Amino acid sequence: MSHTSYREALREAMRDALRRDPRVFLMGEDVGRYGGSYAVSKGLQAEFGPERIRDTPLSELAFVGAGIGAALGGLRPIVEVMTVNFSLLALDQIVNTAATWRHMSGGQCSVPLVIRMTTGAGRQLAAQHSHSLEGWYAHIPGIRVLAPATLEDARGMLWPALQDPDPVILFEHGQLYNVEGELAEDVAVDIHSARVRRSGNDVTLIAYGGLLGKALDAAEQLAKEGIDAEVIDLRVLRPLDDATLLASLQKTHRVVMVDEGWKSGSLAAEVVARLTEQAFYEFDAPPVRVCSAEVPIPYARHLEEAALPQVATIAAAVRTVCGT
Amino acid sequence: MSQPNQAGLELMLPPGPVPTAPVPFAPELARGLLRDMLRIRRLEEKAAELYGAGQIRGFLHLYIGEEAVAAGAMLALQPEDTVVATYREHGQALLRGVSMRAIMAEMFGKQEGCSRGRGGSMHLFDAKARFFGGNAIVAGGLPLAVGLALADRMQGIRRVTACFFGDGAVAEGAFHESMNLAALWQLPVLFCCENNLYAMGTSLPRAQSQTDLCTKAAGYRIAARAVDGMDVVATYQAALEAADTVRAAQQPFFLEFQTYRFRAHSMFDPDLYRDKAEVEHWKEHGPIHTYTARLKTQGRLAEEQFLALDAEVGREVDDAVAFADAGHWEAVSDLLRDVHTPADGGAS
Incomplete structure (x- = not known):
């Protein structure tokens, strides 16, 4: 190391x-x-x-x-x-x-x-x-x-x-x-699979890139509240690794997708649509997407922060999906 | 070069007289050039006919009138050289050695086509012949040519990358960015500008503030030359000299072929943007009949010989059509093939 x-x-x-x-x-x-x-x-x-x-x-x-x-x-x-x-x-x-x-x-x-x-x-x-x-x-x-x-x-x-x-x-x-x-000194990774970064049973939290860290932070916060989130790092945005996502859904029956892109026509839309198409009856609650606000990213710090998914907004979405 | 006419369209006339000088080439070369031009012409006339019959669909852009450019330029290249072409590339592909059968089958959309029916008329490929498309994005091939030449430079391979594009490409950013890169990095790219005076329906003076295209090359300190693109003697001599320069000096060269297409832009084009008199003027400079006339004047080609050659080409065309007709439609179960390279490395 x-x-x-x-x-x-x-x-x-x-x-x-x-x-x-x-x-x-x-x-x-x-x-x-x-x-x-x-x-x-x-x-x-x-x-x-x-x-x-x-x-x-x-x-x-x-x-x-x-x-x-x-x-x-x-x-x-x-x-x-x-x-x-x-x-x-x-x-x-x-x-x-x-x-x-x-x-x-x-x-x-x-x-x-x-x-x-x-x-x-x-x-x-x-x-x-x-x-x-x-x-x-x-x-x-x-x-x-x-x-x-x-x-x-x-x-x-x-x-x-x-x-x-x-x-x-x-x-x-x-x-x-x-x-x-x-x-580690010797790193060997694949470029075709999604990866479970935190194992959990209550809800599947899907993220990628810059928002993986926020999703993991949100999961830790939620753990203190008794919500055990599974965090999946999408890693490969095309082609999508449906199998890993479906396996998690079949375990948790709840999905929140975090995406820094805008919600309209987003990757989050694609992921949620795929899960819904393939495993609609696995859902115990409607899936939720946490995306950037539909605005060109503003300069002012407080506005930029408001435009982006944050730990608090991710955690709030998870609570909604979990009905707490 | 230009004179107003009654309709308000400016006639753009050929820059020089109809070439009549004796053909200075040895018999085999002289006859070969004629054969090359005839092969393109007859292939395309048949393609137009089959388009009308519904056997060829999509966009079909004919090269008719411009054959002297491909005939001269392609002959000037060596087998190891690289070619990047446009969507009006039947001539270049054919003379690069892609068989007429494979080209016709591609136009038919058959899997025996040179791109397995995935490309059609606009996307002819032959990796073995180093013929890298068939590109329907105007100026899209120029960056590619720069990269191919860069790869040669970095691997110590001495060859020429010939990149064909039209006058329309000169208006694109990719043209200017690529010319700059090629000059900045001193890459062996032969830029072959086929100036047929029209970017689809937009004439050069309506698209360019500076219609002398060689000055664009000068702006990037690239050596440039304009040549009569209707005269196969001139195109071959100029291309040979330019290719030799690129090969020897390992730096870019810009060759402008002043030419004209006799047919419309594509089979969809009603051709309303130019005066018929203009087309007729240029037809007087038709590359095949003027060249044939010169050979005949020299006593180097008899009418019977011409007819025999033409018949031979006609048989090749008929054979290509029969081959394409007998070809197969790729199974729909193969639809998704060749989006990605298969794990075995793509020996498909």
């Missing part, structure tokens, strides 16, 4: 991949000389040089597309996009090229590309740096969407993502970068 942070775990994952596979390289805005806008790649350019830690101009569309081309050309690119908001400038290449290429080519051209990007609010960065659009990407067939919420996943998800012959998007929540803790 060693003490580390989410940021350092991500960096170590990249360092490890760059050492293990000469085809791996990192490309994005300020990933090199600057050290990464969130300092994830700090020091890597000095170690691996400017070819493999490649700074790009502010051309999201072209450098994400170039990542796709490089993947087709035999490399294993990691493309960093500064935030999910900025990724909209590259949405065409991700949705129209990366996600379609294998299918449109009749299976001839896989795109082994990993795209990393920051997501989420909570840092008073206002409406163009704070959104949670993971659900949009999770809508698209042809890409795998990951949301590492723990140090272990921050360290472990990149390598299997790079082994995936198809495009993978890794969402790093901005509020997690400074989270610290102990991490």
